[in-house]
Amino acid sequence: MTPPGSSISTHLDWDYAPAPESAAIGRIRDRYQMYVGGRFVDGRGDDVKTINPGTEEALASVSTASIADVDDAVAAARAAYDQTWSRISGAERGKYLYRIARGIAERARELAVVETLDNGKPIKESRDVDIPTASAHFFYHAGWADKLQHAGFGPSPRALGVAGQVIPWNFPLLMAAWKIAPALAAGNTVVIKPAETTPLSILVLAEIIADADLPPGVVNIITGAGDIGAALVNHPGIDKVAFTGSTEVGKQIQSSLAGTGRKITLELGGKAANIIFDDAPVDQAVEGIVNGIFFNQGHVCCAGSRLLVQESVADEVVEKLRARVATLRLGDPMDKNTDVGAINSATQLATIRSLTDAGDAEGASRWTSPCPVPDRGFFFPPTVFTDVSQSMRIAREEIFGPVLSVLTFRTPDEAVAKANNTPYGLSAGVWTEKGSRILGMASAMRAGVVWANTFNRFDPTAAFGGYKESGFGREGGRAGLSAYLDTDDEFVSESPSASGISDAANSGISDAANSAVTDSSATDSSGDRRARQVRGASADTASADAEEAATLAVAERLSEAEALADAVGVIADPSGIETPDATTVRTARIGVAKTYKLYIGGAFPRSESGRTYPVVDSSGAFAANAAQASRKDARDAVSAARKAFRGWSGATAYNRGQVIYRIAEMLEGRRAQFLDLLGSIAGDTGVRDTAAAARDVDLSIDRLVHFAGWTDKIAAVFGGANPVAGPYFSFSTPEPTGVVAAIAPQANPLLGLVSVIAPIITSGNTIVVIADRSQPLPAITLAEVLATSDLPGGVVNILTGDPAEIAPHLAAHGDVNALDLTGASASLRTELERAAAGTVKRVYAPTRVPDFTREPGTARMRAFLETKTVWHPTGAVSLAGGSGY
Ligand code: NDP
Numbered sequence: 001m002t003p004p005g006s007s008i009s010t011h012l013d014w015d016y017a018p019a020p021e022s023a024a025i026g027r028i029r030d031r032y033q034m035y036v037g038g039r040f041v042d043g044r045g046d047d048v049k050t051i052n053p054g055t056e057e058a059l060a061s062v063s064t065a066s067i068a069d070v071d072d073a074v075a076a077a078r079a080a081y082d083q084t085w086s087r088i089s090g091a092e093r094g095k096y097l098y099r100i101a102r103g104i105a106e107r108a109r110e111l112a113v114v115e116t117l118d119n120g121k122p123i124k125e126s127r128d129v130d131i132p133t134a135s136a137h138f139f140y141h142a143g144w145a146d147k148l149q150h151a152g153f154g155p156s157p158r159a160l161g162v163a164g165q166v167i168p169w170n171f172p173l174l175m176a177a178w179k180i181a182p183a184l185a186a187g188n189t190v191v192i193k194p195a196e197t198t199p200l201s202i203l204v205l206a207e208i209i210a211d212a213d214l215p216p217g218v219v220n221i222i223t224g225a226g227d228i229g230a231a232l233v234n235h236p237g238i239d240k241v242a243f244t245g246s247t248e249v250g251k252q253i254q255s256s257l258a259g260t261g262r263k264i265t266l267e268l269g270g271k272a273a274n275i276i277f278d279d280a281p282v283d284q285a286v287e288g289i290v291n292g293i294f295f296n297q298g299h300v301c302c303a304g305s306r307l308l309v310q311e312s313v314a315d316e317v318v319e320k321l322r323a324r325v326a327t328l329r330l331g332d333p334m335d336k337n338t339d340v341g342a343i344n345s346a347t348q349l350a351t352i353r354s355l356t357d358a359g360d361a362e363g364a365s366r367w368t369s370p371c372p373v374p375d376r377g378f379f380f381p382p383t384v385f386t387d388v389s390q391s392m393r394i395a396r397e398e399i400f401g402p403v404l405s406v407l408t409f410r411t412p413d414e415a416v417a418k419a420n421n422t423p424y425g426l427s428a429g430v431w432t433e434k435g436s437r438i439l440g441m442a443s444a445m446r447a448g449v450v451w452a453n454t455f456n457r458f459d460p461t462a463a464f465g466g467y468k469e470s471g472f473g474r475e476g477g478r479a480g481l482s483a484y485l486d487t488d489d490e491f492v493s494e495s496p497s498a499s500g501i502s503d504a505a506n507s508g509i510s511d512a513a514n515s516a517v518t519d520s521s522a523t524d525s526s527g528d529r530r531a532r533q534v535r536g537a538s539a540d541t542a543s544a545d546a547e548e549a550a551t552l553a554v555a556e557r558l559s560e561a562e563a564l565a566d567a568v569g570v571i572a573d574p575s576g577i578e579t580p581d582a583t584t585v586r587t588a589r590i591g592v593a594k595t596y597k598l599y600i601g602g603a604f605p606r607s608e609s610g611r612t613y614p615v616v617d618s619s620g621a622f623a624a625n626a627a628q629a630s631r632k633d634a635r636d637a638v639s640a641a642r643k644a645f646r647g648w649s650g651a652t653a654y655n656r657g658q659v660i661y662r663i664a665e666m667l668e669g670r671r672a673q674f675l676d677l678l679g680s681i682a683g684d685t686g687v688r689d690t691a692a693a694a695r696d697v698d699l700s701i702d703r704l705v706h707f708a709g710w711t712d713k714i715a716a717v718f719g720g721a722n723p724v725a726g727p728y729f730s731f732s733t734p735e736p737t738g739v740v741a742a743i744a745p746q747a748n749p750l751l752g753l754v755s756v757i758a759p760i761i762t763s764g765n766t767i768v769v770i771a772d773r774s775q776p777l778p779a780i781t782l783a784e785v786l787a788t789s790d791l792p793g794g795v796v797n798i799l800t801g802d803p804a805e806i807a808p809h810l811a812a813h814g815d816v817n818a819l820d821l822t823g824a825s826a827s828l829r830t831e832l833e834r835a836a837a838g839t840v841k842r843v844y845a846p847t848r849v850p851d852f853t854r855e856p857g858t859a860r861m862r863a864f865l866e867t868k869t870v871w872h873p874t875g876a877v878s879l880a881g882g883s884g885y
Pocket of ligand 1: 166193228231233249267269270351399400
């Protein structure tokens with residue numbers, strides 16, 4: 001107590017005293033080597049210096065890889081896969097992963113220091129988030145290694161082989177764990193490349209892996225810049241590619257891997273909306289906003305970088321937010337009190353500066369935290385922009401720094417529209433007291449993770465990953481595991497080459513035949529030109545005899561058909577009058593001709609192109625003209641599918657099941673008609689095969705029954721509660737991807753088509769499918785069944801014509817979310833996959849021959865499901881965004 005009259009001040013300064021962690025704990029060495037084939041080796045690239053972004057001083061030299069080193073690492077991984085890893089039991093694999101999990105935990109403090117020195121993130125985040133979560137990922141996946149057959153992906157999940165993985169600099173060790181742990185648990189071996197600016201923690205992990213006695217070559221770590229990443233993901237010895245980084249590089253990778261048949265997962269950028277309703281607990285919401293954007297300096301793909309505040313509380317929220325942000329301590333990342341550390345590199349700092357300058361230039365109002373900024377090191381003070389409109393770059397582009405853009409909304413619908421108005425779809429946040437609104441918003445967000453009354457929570461049990469251009473595939477949880485497993489059970493043979501099966505084997509009709517079978521108006525009357533075209537095109541290809549034989553057979557049958565049609569003088573008539581028999585025509589009763597049209601939006605329009613092409617039956621006789629769909633028809637079909645998506649995906653699972661079951665019933669009722677139709681057209685051998693026709697019709701009916709029964713099981717089998725750490729309730733639920741464009745197999749014209757359509761629509765997707773080019777009549781007849789069933793118009797849209805002409809428009813269409821390329825020839829598949837990369841579409845492109853007579857697996861369904869993970873605190877919401885209990 002101060003004595004009366006004393007001059008001693010009663011003012012106490014409550015500033016934090018510095019509390020630096022000791023850099024010595026990191027045991028940083030002068031130089032680090034790569035880890036290949038179980039040994040620490042020098043790469044043949046130049047050494048690079050890794051910089052401490054908090055001081056701009058060099059930390060250590062790191063040896064880097066050359067292209068030849070990439071070859072060596074892939075060879076080591078392949079040898080390890082063949083000789084050891086694929087031969088040991090899951091239980092044994094699991095024990096290695098447990099060892100690594102324990103090793104990380106044992107060296108946690110050292111790893112935290114290394115991470116902070118190399119990356120610039122605050123030590124409290126490395127210590128409390130990155131390192132424990134990395135260990136937890138190994139622990140979680142260790143437990144899967146001997147239980148893969150119980151993961152719900154079918155009875156015999158198999159490893160893919162060698163995984164090539166590229167990770168970024170924002171969570172170096174954690175991203176390594178996210179990638180390596182599931183790969184190893186599933187039985188794969190790994191070659192992984194960290195970012196050039198943050199190689200150290202993964203090289204310490206290499207020591208832990210070596211200490212765990214992991215067989216040599218199971219994990220290989222190569223260092224270097226983007227060119228080494230590119231060499232790795234494009235290496236022909238890689239079976240599976242996993243990438244986390246920018247959307248731009250993700251698109252390049254998807255495009256360069258087009259046609260290779262390699263499984264890819266991409267975890268890319270984001271521009272998440274963090275939505276604050278007027279009934280939200282404002283103080284807690286402010287904590288959530290701060291955590292959402294200033295955690296890890298905003299170097300977080302799922303950062304809540306767009307704040308959407310309900311207009312009535314916007315002023316209050318922004319005022320409280322600024323007051324709170326002003327208290328964040330920016331500075332030495334090694335200080336245990338630091339909230340905002342250093343930007344990882346000078347390059348990233350320049351990016352942040354350039355984007356925030358654009359915010360000024362476009363008229364937004366910048367507010368900068370008054371915190372002191374160190375003279376040395378790469379630092380950027382927490383920044384909040386108001387007066388932001390949706391068109392500004394700071395509202396659209398990923399800044400990847402401590403910069404928040406504030407927008408407002410009036411109604412929940414407006415909030416949804418603004419939140420979803422981005423090419424990205426990684427995460428979202430919702431703050432409100434209303435439970436029903438939370439669940440409604442969670443469902444309306446096109447985002448892979450939705451945090452409600454919390455933000456930036458992660459757990460190995462909870463799937464993480466994006467919608468739209470935020471990438472595809474998941475990491476964590478069961479969904480993440482599936483990315484490293486081959487679970488396609490319906491295929492019978494391996495691809496004969498890396499580029500996939502030959503066109504003839506896959507489709508029964510070659511590219512050459514596909515492209516040479518042109519529209520009737522462009523064909524001369526004799527059909528010779530067509531045959532010449534087919535032969536000429538075929539001669540150019542390097543395909544096998546089988547392909548040529550198939551090509552010529554098709555050309556021959558078409559020529560005969562045209563000759564026959566010419567004889568009766570009807571082929572050039574686009575009305576498609578049937579000519580059942582040349583000798584009886586015009587003497588017997590003329591039947592009512594049937595025009596085979598397209599099926600779009602529940603209606604049967606003619607092709608906008610006004611073109612048709614002739615279809616022959618098994619005897620080679622002209623059967624009918626089929627519509628040749630055009631680009632405009634493709635666009636109409638996509639817009640019909642988009643329109644139908646909301647209703648179909650929003651229908652109850654029971655309802656969808658009833659509708660699909662009803663289609664099966666109706667097909668059963670028209671069994672005889674389909675038997676007749678399939679029996680009369682050319683089968684894969686070109687001869688009438690009634691037994692095969694009966695098998696295909698019956699299996700088609702059964703397939704519809706099978707998938708009707710899936711509608712109300714999908715959520716339970718592929719979703720569920722995630723037992724996350726902490727006071728949260730978290731669940732993952734599958735959602736349909738959206739509009740799927742598909743090419744039906746060019747064989748099994750009914751069964752193949754049904755086998756493609758049914759698994760796609762069962763989960764609520766809508767589809768635009770291009771029917772078998774040579775035998776489209778069963779498809780249009782199926783459309784008649786669909787049109788008279790309870791299926792809403794637009795859920796299934798069927799186009800006939802040349803896939804090579806129509807499919808590129810679908811693959812490039814901005815409103816198509818995914819592609820099923822089952823029926824695409826090898827060359828078309830490559831072209832379409834490349835086009836799909838433009839908007840990061842999900843692609844299902846099997847390179848093996850499907851056998852639709854087999855029991856269908858779940859892979860086709862799962863290929864068109866997104867996994868959405870939702871989090872909510874349990875109990876009252878605390879200031880930290882968690883539970884108050
Ligand atoms: P990149 O996508 O370039 O880097 C991510 C990883 O990919 C790094 O290991 C990088 O190597 C490697 N890489 C670069 N080019 C290729 C390529 N052609 N083929 C294969 N691998 C490649 O991200 P940046 O580091 O350049 O960051 C740029 C922006 O990307 C950031 O501002 C941010 O917006 C976003 N980003 C998003 C991340 C996310 O988690 N979603 C993570 C990181 C960045 P190296 O770094 O050695 O060149």
